[in-house]
Amino acid sequence: MTQTTFHSIVIGGGSGGLSFARTAAGLGAKILLVEKEDLGGTCVNRGCVPKKILWSAGQMQRALAAAHTTGIFSPASMDFQTLANRRDTHIAGIRDGFEASLAEDGVTLVRGQAQVDGTCVRVNDTTYTAEHVVIATGARPTPLDIEGSEHLSDSRDVLSWTSRPARILIVGAGYIGCEFAAIFAAMGSDITLVQDGTTILDTFPPVLAQHVQDMFEHDGVTLHLGSGLAAVHRTDTGLRCTLASGAQVEADAVIAAVGRTPNIDTLGPLSDNLVCADSGAAQVDDWLATNVPGVHALGDAADRMPLTPVATSDGRQLAHMLHGDGGALIDLDNVTTTAFVYPPAAFVGTADGSLRTDTFRTLSDSVLGPADGPEPQIFRLGFDTGGTLTGAEIVADHAEDLIALLASLRRSGAKVGDLDRIAPIHPSFVEEFTGG
Numbered sequence: 001m002t003q004t005t006f007h008s009i010v011i012g013g014g015s016g017g018l019s020f021a022r023t024a025a026g027l028g029a030k031i032l033l034v035e036k037e038d039l040g041g042t043c044v045n046r047g048c049v050p051k052k053i054l055w056s057a058g059q060m061q062r063a064l065a066a067a068h069t070t071g072i073f074s075p076a077s078m079d080f081q082t083l084a085n086r087r088d089t090h091i092a093g094i095r096d097g098f099e100a101s102l103a104e105d106g107v108t109l110v111r112g113q114a115q116v117d118g119t120c121v122r123v124n125d126t127t128y129t130a131e132h133v134v135i136a137t138g139a140r141p142t143p144l145d146i147e148g149s150e151h152l153s154d155s156r157d158v159l160s161w162t163s164r165p166a167r168i169l170i171v172g173a174g175y176i177g178c179e180f181a182a183i184f185a186a187m188g189s190d191i192t193l194v195q196d197g198t199t200i201l202d203t204f205p206p207v208l209a210q211h212v213q214d215m216f217e218h219d220g221v222t223l224h225l226g227s228g229l230a231a232v233h234r235t236d237t238g239l240r241c242t243l244a245s246g247a248q249v250e251a252d253a254v255i256a257a258v259g260r261t262p263n264i265d266t267l268g269p270l271s272d273n274l275v276c277a278d279s280g281a282a283q284v285d286d287w288l289a290t291n292v293p294g295v296h297a298l299g300d301a302a303d304r305m306p307l308t309p310v311a312t313s314d315g316r317q318l319a320h321m322l323h324g325d326g327g328a329l330i331d332l333d334n335v336t337t338t339a340f341v342y343p344p345a346a347f348v349g350t351a352d353g354s355l356r357t358d359t360f361r362t363l364s365d366s367v368l369g370p371a372d373g374p375e376p377q378i379f380r381l382g383f384d385t386g387g388t389l390t391g392a393e394i395v396a397d398h399a400e401d402l403i404a405l406l407a408s409l410r411r412s413g414a415k416v417g418d419l420d421r422i423a424p425i426h427p428s429f430v431e432e433f434t435g436g
């Protein structure tokens with residue numbers, strides 16, 4: 001059993017761990033990165049990237065379904081296996097790129113499951129020590145403990161599917177449940193969405209959540225709010241799902257999307273010593289330090305915001321704090337977020353300001369919507385009593401891009417009327433809320 005010393009050891013080669021390792025190595029630090037599965041972690045292998053590939057395919061399906069209204073006639077059919085091959089090739093390319101760039105940056109990569117005790121890390125019977133240990137171990141799907149749970153799929157399974165089930169029941173209508181519902185409905189699956197609360201997307205502003213719910217209903221998604229899944233049984237014709245209400249739904253696949261559990265409990269002795277928040281993630285201070293001396297945490301393993309840009313930014317900033325001349329954590333209040341439904345729903349801050357809330361509803365004239373008409377879109381801006389922009393809420397094509405610009409305006413203290421002084425492009429969606 002050899003012992004090698006590093007400046008920092010980072011556990012987990014996902015968005016946060018890679019960002020930390022590469023930045024710290026670039027600052028001259030000797031870095032060990034430990035990864036038990038695939039470089040790139042959740043986002044690249046079983047999260048954002050494969051999800052967005054499927055989402056883009058679903059968007060094409062929706063456009064094709066509407067094409068005949070513009071006089072375009074073409075027989076369209078979908079071979080999911082071809083899409084799955086393209087997804088897997090794309091992801092493998094990103095992974096290979098990470099492996100090459102880690103080697104270029106001089107980061108030592110060890111494959112295996114890390115067990116951590118203070119600043120000692122054991123992997124495959126070898127012990128490594130460092131001044132700092134960074135926990136960037138991410139999170140995993142929270143299992144749904146019901147009768148017949150062996151029949152359930154989670155997001156990891158779904159994003160490696162090579163065929164598309166015709167009837168899908170999804171439990172949980174948060175980000176993952178709603179995104180999968182939208183994507184597979186667009187591809188032609190029959191979707192039932194079961195949510196324990198009275199609203200879908202319950203971390204989103206209520207106006208956006210309601211708008212997405214209306215779109216789901218329009219698209220034929222069956223919603224069961226205030227309900228849950230009690231049991232699943234395999235029958236000759238599929239999976240018979242019994243809801244808490246007693247209702248029965250037959251499906252070919254059942255997806256549990258009921259949240260994610262931080263990977264804090266699988267770290268060996270450290271698991272018992274870390275102080276965690278209610279989310280199950282490690283509590284950290286403004287320097288991402290945990291309660292254990294020398295141990296930091298970031299990304300989904302830390303009690304911050306479980307989104308890729310936060311993990312990546314925190315990784316970079318922590319590297320500057322530990323191995324450079326200081327860094328500053330991203331302001332969580334100005335983090336933007338998007339649910340990739342059709343069209344996407346995005347927000348920053350809150351639009352329910354005390355001075356006024358401007359709400360614009362419009363029908364897109366720039367894209368093909370569903371066959372029975374263009375997509376309804378919504379855009380809300382909120383201002384405080386001083387007239388300063390407090391938030392933006394958008395459901396529209398390219399909302400995931402637009403929202404970053406609104407966050408930038410908000411951060412720079414934009415006032416009521418500032419948007420009126422912009423001459424927008426015509427015809428475009430933004431002319432609904434810009435131009436005097």
Ligand SMILES: Cc1cc2nc3c(=O)[nH]c(=O)nc-3n(C[C@H](O)[C@H](O)[C@H](O)COP(=O)(O)OP(=O)(O)OC[C@H]3O[C@@H](n4cnc5c(N)ncnc54)[C@H](O)[C@@H]3O)c2cc1C
Nearest residue numbers: 012014015016036041042043047114138299300306307308
């Ligand atoms: C279906 C889905 C869709 C998503 N879509 C989006 C999106 O569109 N936009 C967005 O911003 N976010 C999205 N997210 C969230 C995003 O993926 C995460 O916030 C992000 O990946 C967190 O990065 P991380 O580095 O903290 O953890 P991860 O990327 O999960 O990486 C952690 C790594 O640590 C490794 N590991 C764990 N324990 C050990 C151990 N003991 N030893 C060695 N290695 C270990 C794991 O194998 C993993 O590779 C999505 C998530 C899911 C599940």
Ligand SMILES: NC(=O)c1ccc[n+]([C@@H]2O[C@H](COP(=O)([O-])OP(=O)(O)OC[C@H]3O[C@@H](n4cnc5c(N)ncnc54)[C@H](O)[C@@H]3O)[C@@H](O)[C@H]2O)c1
Nearest residue numbers: 172173174175176177195196228257258259260306338339
């Ligand atoms: N586009 C994105 O940025 C994106 C996409 C996917 C995931 N993510 C990240 O991943 C995290 C996890 O996503 P998620 O969708 O798994 O969790 P979530 O917390 O967003 O949603 C889970 C939903 O399931 C419901 N639920 C929980 N238990 C239930 C039960 N037994 N029966 C019925 N409903 C139940 C909850 O009320 C909640 O609304 C998100 O918080 C987000 O940070 C981000």
